[in-house]
Amino acid sequence: MAERILLINPNSSRSCTDGIAAAVAPYAAPGLPRLDVVRIEEGPPAIVTWRDWYGIAEPLCRMVERETADAYILACVSDPGLEAVRTVTDRPVFGPLRCAVAAAMMRGERFGIIAFTDKSKPRQRRALQAMGVESRLAGTIPLNLDMEVLTDPLAPRARLAEAAKELVAMGAESVILGCAGMAGHRNFAEDSCGVPVIEPCQAAVTQAILAVVSARGERVRLAAE
Numbered sequence: 001m002a003e004r005i006l007l008i009n010p011n012s013s014r015s016c017t018d019g020i021a022a023a024v025a026p027y028a029a030p031g032l033p034r035l036d037v038v039r040i041e042e043g044p045p046a047i048v049t050w051r052d053w054y055g056i057a058e059p060l061c062r063m064v065e066r067e068t069a070d071a072y073i074l075a076c077v078s079d080p081g082l083e084a085v086r087t088v089t090d091r092p093v094f095g096p097l098r099c100a101v102a103a104a105m106m107r108g109e110r111f112g113i114i115a116f117t118d119k120s121k122p123r124q125r126r127a128l129q130a131m132g133v134e135s136r137l138a139g140t141i142p143l144n145l146d147m148e149v150l151t152d153p154l155a156p157r158a159r160l161a162e163a164a165k166e167l168v169a170m171g172a173e174s175v176i177l178g179c180a181g182m183a184g185h186r187n188f189a190e191d192s193c194g195v196p197v198i199e200p201c202q203a204a205v206t207q208a209i210l211a212v213v214s215a216r217g218e219r220v221r222l223a224a225e
Contacts, residue, residue: 003033005208006069010056010076012043015151016181020075020201023183027205033212046147047076057081061088071208077178077200078123092211096200097127100176103203107196108173114163115142116179138172150181164193
């Protein structure tokens with residue numbers, strides 16, 4: 001059976017899900033795992049509050065239990081349910097925020113985050129603290145836009161460019177797009193601010209592909225024994 005990486009958007013937004021799928025489409029190629037992008041239909045329109053963040057953990061767990069895959073990505077840039085989902089599968093589970101931070105630190109000493117809203121900042125700060133890298137954060141700037149505005153091809157771009165430039169002025173040597181709803185704006189943001197811009201779902205896919213492809217050698221070894 002072909003290898004599969006499943007990206008699960010924990011919100012119910014179709015436009016956000018479509019944006020994620022478009023962002024990771026270039027990572028699909030012959031010989032690599034299939035990339036499937038789905039959403040939690042009963043999820044909130046966006047993961048905004050702590051209640052949203054905690055409440056979506058069980059639906060994510062249930063979907064992972066139903067859907068067979070070689071790796072899973074929780075496609076929200078506050079990594080909701082990460083610890084819980086890892087308890088219901090023996091396959092690797094990736095949080096885009098953590099993957100994006102790792103990628104950003106490979107591109108420079110300090111990074112900035114363009115957050116979805118002010119309410120995103122505490123959740124993202126907790127992830128940075130868990131990783132022990134909070135001191136590498138140059139700053140966080142929230143856009144405070146609705147999800148459907150954020151996913152529009154043009155509507156958020158002036159604010160997005162302003163935020164990216166401000167983070168660079170604060171000392172960021174790379175910038176993380178702090179919501180999967182921004183996935184379609186990576187190239188624009190990078191052109192606007194002149195430093196590497198990390199799209200977290202793309203960062204998570206690269207890590208997931210590495211994990212799945214690396215496991216092939218182990219399967220061959222076990223089959224030969």
